[in-house]
Amino acid sequence: MKAENIRSRDDLNLYNSLLKEPDVIRVNESIKRAEQKGPYSTRRHLLSTSIRLSPQMAPTVHSMKDECAEKLGLDIPLELYVYNSPQFNAACFKPEDGRLFIMFSSSLLEAFTGSELRFVMGHELGHHLYQHHDIPIGYILKGSQKPSPKLALQLFSWSRYAEISADRAGALCANDLQGVARSLFRLSSGLSDNVIQFSLDDFLAQMDDMQEDEENQTNRGPKEDWFSTHPFSPLRVKALQLFHNSEHSCVDGMSTDDLEIGVHSLMGFMEPSYLDGRTRPSEIMRRLLFSGSIAVINASGEVTDEEISKFESFFGDHSLSEKLNVDKIIKDLPERIQMARENTSISQRMQVLRDLCLMVVADNKAGLKERAVVIDIAEALNVSPAFAETHLDVTRELD
Template sequence: MNADLLRSKQDVRLSEMLLKDPTVSAVNDFIARKEGQGPQGTRRRLLATSVRLSKAMAPGLHKMAEECIERLDVSIPVELYAYSSPQFNAACVKPEEGRLFIMFSSALLDGFAEDELRFVMGHELGHHVYGHHDIPIGYVLKGQKPASPDLALSLTSWSRYAEISADRAGAYCTQSLDAVARSLFKLASGVTSSVVQFHLADFLSQVDEMQLEDQAPGAGAPVQDWFMTHPFSPLRVKALQMFHNSSLMKDGGISETDLELGVEGLMALMEPSYLESKADAAIAMRHFLFAGTLLIANANGDISEQEIKVFEDFFGKYKYKESFNMERLAEDLPKRAAAVVEQNSIPKRMQLVRDLCTMARAEGHAKPAEVSKLKDIAELLEVPEFFVDQLLAEEVDIALS
């Protein structure tokens, strides 16, 4: 089986679209010019900060890498590195001078069983095989000029599907849903000790509960920490379970079309569909977004050009007006919030807070007054404050976490 066949169709579609985007192409041209001037020192930095794992040091890991490389048909030499960190993490670093680099944190190498490591290895190689480095998401989202909300949303959406593709590459190397799920469970929970026995069905039931809550507007759902992890692990396991039951992995499995539809249904739980939807619950969200973006923009006492731009990106047809009555909007905000809370589940309201962060970041990074306003708003929406902290600190990076 050719590894390309396993790649998520949405990953393919969105990356083709993004590669044609003018902002993305401009950033790619810039990177190509820099790379044209010679190696960017990636390998040198790795050699200075991490330990290269030679064949003599890690024969088992190398053998595993060779098997994954063959399975996924990776065509360039691969170097393996370990770095000291208590976090479970791994990364695939963009090739330099014809060599690809896979990095593992010390905690991950110590805490993961062989078949779990094989999943991680395949996942990281998958990022390379599927050309995920061609979309410079970190540069675009964290660059000098903030990306438009539309582009930022497309990039984060693509990034989730890119993780789905990489997960499939990892699952294809492991051939065991149980190992894959254990691996994602360890990544999400941080637990490796025998105090906790992994239970696949229970782990997956988290997703079912999330879907139920999503369909029951206004249900007072308890906030689950797992929703905070990025990407959200139980959803990934569920998507992998569908993959394992598909015709890609076994004879007589569900069709590829059904697989892709099923995955889209799962990912929709993380998509900002309220921007287009005509449902009352979505309209309440947009009314709130309208007032919220303006009040955050005005948190410092005046509204900058970048902020007007973000506003117009969200509400093009209304256009910004000097005469918006900020006091009135502030007074009305609790009423608008109550309408949102009444009709929307916590995950939906989290989407709203996430979109409001785009305004707080309009000038590159959020200022104290904007952060404080955002937290007041989160409180009105009954979304925990630490979600705001997490959004503002979010590292965008093609790695496991």
């Protein structure tokens, strides 16, 4: 199995189309100009804030790194760093002077062993292998020129598929589905083996329950709370299980086409496909996202003309046919929430709320007043505020 061949198809397609986006081109050009002036030294920063792990200091981690690099066909000098933190975390930086850097938190390096650590290492190397740094999502979202809401949601959408690709690279290095799932579970729960006995079957069963809920359009149950605190990792585990059962991993596994269709429909759970949908629930969801966004922007002062035109271009294509009368839109919000409660499933409402949060984050507007509006909307939608909190704190970088 070749690492290039296992990249998620949706990642690749979105990546190629995002690279042609004027906003992405503009940010990449400005990064390039800044680098020519005087390179921002990641290495210097790492050396001053973290400890470089030499092969003598950490022989096991280094040999693991060499094995992973070989499996992924990477031929680039790699430096490993560790920084002091109780949170499990790892990151890979864009190479500098032909050297690649991976950084781990001290707690992760202490707690993760064997295939768990191989998975994390392979995942980080995967981001480099698939050139995910070519779409500098953090810079684009944090820059002074804000991307359109549509581009912001596309970037988040791509970043989820980018994680799927990186996970596959990690799975290739670990070659142990149980270890990989345990690793993802521990990353999202922060728990160590001393506390819980991880069960892959239980973890996947919860995922199946979530999907069943979606199909039955049932009301809020305890599963939603679980989804709230771990919004993403069960989907990633499920996507990895499909990968594990595909022709990439076993001789008579499912075809790559079937794998990609499976992953796409799995992730559809998280995709803002209602933005283009023609069904009544899709329209209700769009209207809710629209009014919710206006209410949030309005939380700390007047909605500017620039914001209005941005929203018009975003929602205009979907024939919402409304004039931007801010007061009226806000006044109608409770009615729209009620419509959503009557006509959409709990996970559809969670999807809209998630997208609302991402738009707030992309806009760099997650202040106290804005958060309060989002929390109110969550409560009115009968979605737990913790779910909104999780997504308001979402990072604007790849993890």
